[in-house]
Amino acid sequence: MRYPKLEHFQEPNVITTTADFIFSWARSHSVFPFTYGLACCAIEMLSSGFARFDVARYGMEVFRPTPRQCDLMIVAGTVNEKMAPVLKRLYDQMSEPKWVIAMGACATSGGPFYDGYNVVNGVDKIVPVDVYIPGCPPRPEALFQGLLELQVKIQQHKFVAETPKPAVATPAPAAGKEV
Amino acid sequence: MGLEIGTNPMDMNAIAARLVADFAAELTDVRVQEPDTVVARCERAALKDVARRLKAHPEIGYQTLNFVAGVDHVRHLESVYHVYSWKTNTYLELHVEVPKAKAEVDTVCDVWPAADWHERESWDMVGIRYLGHPDLRRILLKDDFVGHPLRKDYVDLVENHPHA
Amino acid sequence: MPDQFATAAPDEAVKLALQRIEESTARGEGSNVEGLAFNEVVVNMGPQHPSTHGVLRLVVTLDGELVKDVIPVIGYLHRCKEKLAEKRTYYQYIPIVDRTEYVAGMNCEWGYVMTVEKLAGIRPPRRAEFIRVIMAELNRIASHQVAVGTFTADLAPLGTAMVFYMFRDREYILDLLEEVSGARMMFNYFRFGGLRYDLPDGWVEKCRDLMKRLPKLIDEYESLVQDNAIFLQRCVGKGVITQQDVIDYGITGPCARASGVAHDLRRTRPYSVYPELDFEVCLQSHGDVFDRYQVRMDEMRESVKIVEQALDMLPKGPVQLGSLRAPYVITPPPGACYTGQENPRGEYGTYIVSDGSRYPYRLKFRDPCFCNLQLFPKLLSGNRIADAVAISGSIDLVLGGIDR
Numbered sequence: 207m208r209y210p211k212l213e214h215f216q217e218p219n220v221i222t223t224t225a226d227f228i229f230s231w232a233r234s235h236s237v238f239p240f241t242y243g244l245a246c247c248a249i250e251m252l253s254s255g256f257a258r259f260d261v262a263r264y265g266m267e268v269f270r271p272t273p274r275q276c277d278l279m280i281v282a283g284t285v286n287e288k289m290a291p292v293l294k295r296l297y298d299q300m301s302e303p304k305w306v307i308a309m310g311a312c313a314t315s316g317g318p319f320y321d322g323y324n325v326v327n328g329v330d331k332i333v334p335v336d337v338y339i340p341g342c343p344p345r346p347e348a349l350f351q352g353l354l355e356l357q358v359k360i361q362q363h364k365f366v367a368e369t370p371k372p373a374v375a376t377p378a379p380a381a382g383k384e385v
Numbered sequence: 386m387g388l389e390i391g392t393n394p395m396d397m398n399a400i401a402a403r404l405v406a407d408f409a410a411e412l413t414d415v416r417v418q419e420p421d422t423v424v425a426r427c428e429r430a431a432l433k434d435v436a437r438r439l440k441a442h443p444e445i446g447y448q449t450l451n452f453v454a455g456v457d458h459v460r461h462l463e464s465v466y467h468v469y470s471w472k473t474n475t476y477l478e479l480h481v482e483v484p485k486a487k488a489e490v491d492t493v494c495d496v497w498p499a500a501d502w503h504e505r506e507s508w509d510m511v512g513i514r515y516l517g518h519p520d521l522r523r524i525l526l527k528d529d530f531v532g533h534p535l536r537k538d539y540v541d542l543v544e545n546h547p548h549a
Numbered sequence: 550m551p552d553q554f555a556t557a558a559p560d561e562a563v564k565l566a567l568q569r570i571e572e573s574t575a576r577g578e579g580s581n582v583e584g585l586a587f588n589e590v591v592v593n594m595g596p597q598h599p600s601t602h603g604v605l606r607l608v609v610t611l612d613g614e615l616v617k618d619v620i621p622v623i624g625y626l627h628r629c630k631e632k633l634a635e636k637r638t639y640y641q642y643i644p645i646v647d648r649t650e651y652v653a654g655m656n657c658e659w660g661y662v663m664t665v666e667k668l669a670g671i672r673p674p675r676r677a678e679f680i681r682v683i684m685a686e687l688n689r690i691a692s693h694q695v696a697v698g699t700f701t702a703d704l705a706p707l708g709t710a711m712v713f714y715m716f717r718d719r720e721y722i723l724d725l726l727e728e729v730s731g732a733r734m735m736f737n738y739f740r741f742g743g744l745r746y747d748l749p750d751g752w753v754e755k756c757r758d759l760m761k762r763l764p765k766l767i768d769e770y771e772s773l774v775q776d777n778a779i780f781l782q783r784c785v786g787k788g789v790i791t792q793q794d795v796i797d798y799g800i801t802g803p804c805a806r807a808s809g810v811a812h813d814l815r816r817t818r819p820y821s822v823y824p825e826l827d828f829e830v831c832l833q834s835h836g837d838v839f840d841r842y843q844v845r846m847d848e849m850r851e852s853v854k855i856v857e858q859a860l861d862m863l864p865k866g867p868v869q870l871g872s873l874r875a876p877y878v879i880t881p882p883p884g885a886c887y888t889g890q891e892n893p894r895g896e897y898g899t900y901i902v903s904d905g906s907r908y909p910y911r912l913k914f915r916d917p918c919f920c921n922l923q924l925f926p927k928l929l930s931g932n933r934i935a936d937a938v939a940i941s942g943s944i945d946l947v948l949g950g951i952d953r
Contacts, residue, residue, distance in 0.1 A: 223611050236839040241597075241599060242597060244515075244604050244625075245603075245604075245624060245626055245628075245648070245651065245948070246648055246651035246735065249651060249652060249695065249734065250733070250734065253716060253719075256637070256716035256717065257716060257717040258716075258717060267710055268644050269626065271597075271598065283626070286526040286625065286626065286627055287530075287545065287546065287548060288627065289604060289625045289626070290547075290548045292596055292597065292625070296597060314810055318644065318645055318648070319630075319633065319645075320627060321633070322543050322628055323534050323539070323545060323632065324627050325628060325629060326548045326549070332548055342735060343733075343735065367393050386626060388792050388796065388810045388811075389563060390812065390817050409692060417820070418886070422887065424892045430893060448796050449796050449797075449799045449898075450666040450799055451799055451889075451915055452898070452913065452920075454913040456910075456911045457911075464884075465900070467915070469799075471796070476816055476887070478885070497925060498798060499797060499798045501923060504922050510631070520565070522561055522622060524624060525624035525627040525952060526624055526627065528560060528561045535631060535632055535911075536627065536830065548588065549677075
């Protein structure tokens, strides 16, 4: 017996959109972050995991040290040329679907060390970034805002995307006339 | 208990005078920098011998190395050794001039074991080669980095930025 | 499609480890097992690892569980600080010094500011000196909380309650520091000749309040692990640093004091107003992991005493020299100067060579963790890998300082 898979549908319909809703809701509320704290932002990431700023209320307290078990890589700290290949390998080792948050000014664009000879100006030169969190270091509340933005982004994941319809030619309005 | 600090407190000028007396030929330009440092200049060729004798000095044994810094003064390089004496609780800052054309100086790893990584960093950053070092390779930069960044004439190279 | 299962080509450190195995095999110390040339395996720990406290990479040569050799590879956080010093003015560089040992920002700033003040011949007013002491000691407590908290978190991965309690209480200290400077971690508070802001109203009472509560909280931390048989078995007698190591490698800070060496720069090379304050240098005698933990707990208590005394002795007056604004442009006379300052991790020194311009000519940090890390191969060899994790946690490394 052949079961229909979601990807077999050509167009989104009530089955795929309901599946989208349920799976995305589940994914966004139980994200497993990857402990990729490199520098000072890592200490703020740790603080946000502990008692006062509790990241467990968003379902994200399960920080796994191995990329194989994670969805979300929070790059907290400066990436330099020596670390960049390592970061790329670890990103490749994560399984889909995966997201990246660039936490802090250094991961966003190099930060206060932007003109260093060894500094990569932003982790988005190496991996695709979903959410940027500015700050040096960003407060735990700022990290939470970034995580909540990411939840919104995760909830937009679709199993079957809408195919773009061909454009219908509309006549350009004559100059000077009201449409 | 244990290792005592300051068992032989000496006046700074007395220390400087003692160094001048004992190392007349090798140490030049000995002066006192308040409050606790004696600054001296040493010849490159005499460094190893001076280091051994400084460490083994009976009254002011400079037994611990604090750091080794490489400095690029544009005409020449300099290797600065900052050592500490437990007995007198003072520092000695030893400047060794290194010519840029042949940037080599003897290692002091066998005298002060702490020099190991400091000399590697000086090689990495400034390009002073320490002869006799057990494992002189780059420490802070990646292995295939081109150039020595803390030189004044260092130019940021494209090879060093594959991820720019 | 990137090959996520590919093994990276061996780099210099791994090649060195393999070469050492070959040499020891050639010397006849190969395997005693039939069919094996050698017993050792080269394993990579890091740079991303839950227990290495930052981006430290250890290339470990293991014989079963025994660590035969460790090659630390650093530089994964090298942010070109010493070169940046030559591109920024003295004043612009203050926030960057914060980020050296990011857990103890106030202490790092003080080390840098002290050196520049010595070069330029500036002495801050007395009130500023006392407030500097208060900030440094508060930051020392916060730093030890992170250090001991993450150390116990390594012994049992987040399984001990201690790290949660310590981080909770660290928040109280960070609240105080945030009220004064505006930031939780990167303070940018010290200036040449004083401080950026004076203490806000009511801060002294809040600080006194917290100092009354802290000793009980520290007792609470100790009660969590002190009598735990497993903690004691994992910590006592492991990773001994001898006094000869302290001399040879320039070990400073709690690691040296745990070995019985009374090297505390606040007493041996006193700076600022420390000669007027009454506190003890915390010493232990064995130099093992437990003693280093104990020294840090004792130092937290001593820091509380220092802060209370400084609050009592706090004089009135300005916190800035002369006019209202800090000197934005400072041009120390040509020369070179080194000062060492007692960081929570040891002697944090700054060596500045000035050529009379607005920019430092050469800035070199003498970082305590860089010097302590040199001892790793000697310290970790011969222990099991689990002990290696405990020992490396007890040395208290902050990679921001090691890599600069």
